[in-house]
Amino acid sequence: MRTLNGLTIAVPRGALFAETVDLLEGLGLDTVELRSNDRKLLFEHIGVITMRPSDVPTYVESGAADIGITGKDVLLEQAAQGSGDPARRVVYELLDLGYGRCTMVLASKAGPDPAAEALRRLGVMRVATKYPRIAARYLEETGRQAEIVEVKGSVELAPLTGMVEAIVDLTATGTTLREHDLIVREEIVECTARLIANPVAHKLRAGPIDDLLGRLRAA
């Protein structure tokens, strides 16, 4: 079989890519071109679409892909307010794939915590993040007033320039944080790669999807 049980799968480029491709190869997919051609996006002969991780739920929800792999951080950010949130992506979350493990943390500059001081004296802390919804929800749930500053690039810059007192970001080893003299103050949630499925494909293509799940669980 050239595709994965005839399924179209959304594959994340970036940090999860290498392990995802290994996983697909282990399931019997011919991944030679997928590994060698990083400009190509659509690999129709093996039923693979590649994209940035945060786009995976979008393609899977619409049905352009039957299943997909992305980080829990992405899923949380796109559903940070829970099931009642109209902005959530409607997909099935089928399996924790275990790899790509990292932690969403609240970090600030080493030394006396500037975020705590801002909260105490000014009543509100400013927090830079690429995950505004996760950050806002976490700070709300822990009873702290915060101004969320959404940035698209290197989050570490924000506290170093004094624009914010803290950041909420994903860290795997903590190296980047240490290099910028930032320390982890709180761990918010552990994130790993997840297998997701389109709700209609989950019903109409139950056999292929369950077979895949069985093979992944057994692996």
Add this chain to the structure above:
Amino acid sequence: MIHPIPSGTRDVLPDETREVRAITDALRKVFEGHGYGEVYTPALEYESVLARAGHTARGAGSADAQPAYRVFDETGAVLVLRSDMTVPIARVVATRYPTVPPPLRFCYLAHCYRGVRPQRGQPRELLQAGIELIGAPAPQGTAEALRVLCAALDAVGLEGYRIGLGDASLFPSLMASLGVPADARAGLLGALAQRDFVELEQALSEIELSAQARQLLLEVPQRRGGPEVLDASATAVADAAANMRQVHDLLDTDVASRVIFDLGLVRSIGYYTGAVFEVYDPALGAPIGGGGRYDELLGRYGRSLPAVGFALGVERLHIALAGEERGEPGQAHAGAP
């Protein structure tokens, strides 16, 4: 000049209107042909009246279906734009048909309003086409609704569709019979309603249960497929499985062959009590419509009668029809049964 319209709404121009009209005419003819009389009700209702349905009191997943737009009238009363037609029709039955002997059959083609994230096939002002069958208990009433549903979809020319059939009481009774502590049940049901089996597994691992019970609670809601799904089911879900089988046995082959049994089907609306169903088509990534039994809703309006109904999203139906015409990629996987 460009003058904006609210997010999630759109203008429908003549070419599209002609196509939509062909769909709605076909649907109306099928509904009327099965004895369902068309009703209109006000788009605006008193919030306090719709709230009787208990929309707001329900938990996970119900937010989509709650009224999202509120206005005040000149006396200060709070009005809402209806989010579905089932609740207004329950009100109509209790107030306008307090003594007429059941069953009562109504159909509608009406705009409803929801605070959803606007996207293709999911407007905030959505045109729904559906029926309500009041006073016809399970399983006969449910089977009639499914027959009308398939006749309607056949009449508009949809080919590859399937009906997912589940039971709203299945997972709650499974939790009760396996001894899940009462305070843990909402969390498990919430994970299922969010379609998050990773979270369900995680939540189950934190509850004191036998390994076998844990396995059943994770596995049963993932079972979906042909009648073999019911055969394989644990005794703990025997009642729900028997209900589904009874409905299935009442269906003609052409309707029965469209059915996928889905032991994990959870609808986002809180008032469903028994059979629930959804319509899928390979040409669209989201359900085209759905429905189910709501045997307790009418009682909240003062005329306690069992009832069942469904609603189709006309825009989604239109997109799926257009997709089938084009032979979109999704369609190659799963044709008509």
